Amino acid sequence: MREATHDPATPLATGLSPAELRLLLSFAYTGAVAGPWPAVLEAAETSLRYQAWGLLTLCLDVFTRGLTPETGLDVLAFAVAYGLAQVGRVAEDYILATFPSVVATPAFLDLPAHLLIRLLRSDGLNVLHELEALEAASRWLMANGNGQEDLAKEVLSSVRFALMSGRELKKVPSVAAGVADPKVLRELMVESLAPMAQLPCRVRSLQEVLVVCGGDKLTANLAARKPSRHLWFAHRYLSAVGLVKRVEWRALGHFPDGPRFRHAVAVVGNILYVLGGKCYYGVRDTLASVYRYQPMDDSWERLASMTCGRSYFAAVALGDFIYALGGSSGEIYCTDTVECYDLTPAFPCPRRCQPLPMALCGHAACALDGTLYVSGGCDEACQCQASLLRYSPGEPAKLLAPMNGQRAGHIMEEAGGQLYVAGGLCQRDGQTGYRDQLAFEVYSPKLDIWVLLSPLPHAHVAGGAAVLGGELLVLGGYSHETYKDTHLIHAYQPGTRRWITRGTLPHAYTDFQACVLTVPPALQWVPPVVSGNPPPPGYMP
Known part of the structure; x- marks a missing residue:
């Protein structure tokens, strides 16, 4: 009753401003924080000032779940200012992983110097090549340096010149022009390239790496196709001439039972599960076997086989379960059967689940918010589908808004609470046969709508995909219109809404799988760039 008669235009005796009072009362009555991003920041500051712990918990949940390149820097600065270590770690990890997108935001220029230096000195800074780190530092110094030579030297000393190629080193003076004395810049370069400085120079790498598993490829003489049994991981990205960058790939392991392609993989707690393929x-070469791989000790374990062989199918991890959905089973072109593995027992065994509403192969599946989503694929009549199914075990499958076009042999990945689909093939308009599907679109589960984005720059049929460093990576596959395999890796950056070429695969693979894993630090050791030093075992120049 007092609130109803109180004049909100006058401050209270407690020191609360009218804006702060409205904010706290709004939360007390609604239990929610409404408004644009600045309002959420203000709510978090007010909750700390007046110890409104319920409001603070809600704000911190918004911070950690809704990070974007635009808001990540605000969250990091807030966490550092108020000593919120856990929130700060989440924000910092996100910024390091999405650094190219973060640098493009206006908020990057407002970053405090000590936080910029902290980011530039991190081993987990995600840059395509070290020149990107120098470009980011130079952009910040142009806006904040104001002729401060000591500040410029401290910031630029965080760039790892020893990781640059000769071609990149030649570009350093032009990239850093106007932000530091050329003599100081030259001293930093010489110091980092001196033989005694080589050993501590570490390659920048996310804790997680891109891994490609198995697949099908042409032999070196292009005379035949040869399935692969190898697992490779992307160790680092190197600068090269032109738009296509070079990726240094290293061997991670190989399948214990020989090659496989058209298989499926799932990752649970940094353990890789490989199913079927x-x-x-031949018709009788379809596999039902399932293996569990632990990359930290390079060990394989065979699990109970699936109830039937499967290829061209999808496998998804959801909680403590892995679901194998549909696919081609031996002489059966496509099936509607679903089976799942309960991973809690020491020796998981499969069990049959509720089938899909229609037989499918060449489809894609993904988990989001405790639900499985299945998109596209081919039916028993070899017709490509545009459907999206929501599949919850024990409940009837539900048809959602269809995609803007048919697709099969495509990829679907979750990023930022949305589902992205890319690649594959579709039916020709008014004609028989298929064509490459270059359309790229994103699905919002909250709105149940699809939105078309920038199309793929190259065909990727039966390729692989993963989300790493805030980017959607689409790899390999082939073009149905030219029947040429591709070894290209394309990355979509949600922050800049553009596709870039991230590099190339070890080979032009099709019908393979990609995932993200943490590998032993020993595999990521980089030899010093000193003439005469022998390379470590497994090093691939």
Whole structure:
């Protein structure tokens, strides 16, 4: 009753401003924080000032779940200012992983110097090549340096010149022009390239790395196709001539039972599960075997086989379960059967689940908010589908808004609470046969709508995909219109809404799988760039 008669235009005796009072009362009555991003920041500051712990918990949840390149820097600065270590770690990890997108935001220029230096000195800074780190530092100094030589030297000393190629080093003076004395810049370069400085120079790498598993490829003489049994991981990205960058790939391991392609993989707690696929091209070469791989000790364990062989199918991890959905089973072109593995027992075994509403192969599946989503694929009549299914075990599958176009042999990945689909093939308009599907679109589960984005720059049919460093990576596959395999890796950056070429695969693979894993630090050791030093075991120049 007092609130109803109180004049909100006058400050209270407690020191609360009218804006702060409205904010606290709004939360007390609604239990929610409404408004644009500045309002959420203001709510968090007010909750700390007046110890409104419920409001603070809600704000911190918004911070950690809704990070974007535009808001990540605000959250990091807030966490550092108020000593919120856990929130700060989440924000910092996100900024390091999405650094190219963060640098493009106006908020980057407002970053305090000590936080910029902290980011530039991190081993986890995600840059395509070290020149990107120098470009970011130079952009910040142009806006904040104001001729401060000591500040410029401290910031630029965080750049790892020893990781640059000769071609990149030649570009350093032009990139850093106007932000530091050329003599100081030259001293930093010489100091970092001196032989005694080589050993402590560490390659920048996210804790997680991109891994490609198995697949099908042409032989070196282009005379035949040969399935692969190898697992490779992307160790680092190197600068090269032109738009296509070079990726240094290293061997991680190989399948214990020979090659496989058209298989499926799932990752649970940094453990890789490999299911089904084909070992060769015959009707009877479809596999039902399942393996569990632990990259930290390079160990394989065979689990109970699936109830039937599967290829061209999808496998998704959801909680403590892995679901294998549909696919081609031996002589059966496509099936509607679903089975799942409960991972809690020491020796998981499969069990049959509620089937899909229609038989599918070449489809894609993904988990989001405790639900499985299945998109596209081919039916028993070899017709490409545009459907999206929501599949919850024990409940009837529900048809959601269809995609803007048909697709099969495509990829679907979750990022930022949305589902992205890319690649694959579709039916020709008014004609028989198929064509490459270059359309790229994103699905919002909250709105149940699809939105078209920038199309793929290259065909990727039966390729692989992963989300790493805030980017959607689409890898390999082939073009159905030219029947040429591709070894290209394209990355979509949500912050800049553009596609870039991230590099190339070890080979032009099709029908393979990609995932993200943490690998042993020993595999990521980089030899000093000193003439005469022998390379470590497994090093691939």
